[in-house]
Amino acid sequence: MIKLTLVLGASLKEERYSNRAIKKLKANNISVVAIGLKKGVIAGVAIDTEKIPYENIDTVxxxxxxxxxxxxxxYIISLQPKRVIFNPGTENMEFVKLLQENNIESEIACTLVLLATNQY
Known part of the structure; x- marks a missing residue:
């Protein structure tokens, strides 16, 4: 079973952290799916614009x-991921509480830093 990471808020703009994260995840051989406002492709990953019922999501x-x-x-709760990472600027205690109530781990961290320090 392949464990997937869902990048939610994916952007085609290269300077955006979501764009960098997709590239870094792929470079680390992590399977990635992405949802954003505009369809496109980043590092071979197609960006969806709808809430796809993906299976085997490990991390959002x-x-x-x-x-x-x-x-x-x-939608995120329905995917039953193992964890949700709140990158800088996305911290949301209301959502953290909802995730806890649904037995989903949450982490306030930076995906790029986690990857760079082998903590992902």
């Missing part, structure tokens, strides 16, 4: 501000 890494996350609460 967030690149959406807390207000924009609200529409994804039930």
């Amino acid at each position: 890494t967030l690149y959406l501000n807390p207000k924009r996350q609200e529409e994804y609460y039930s």
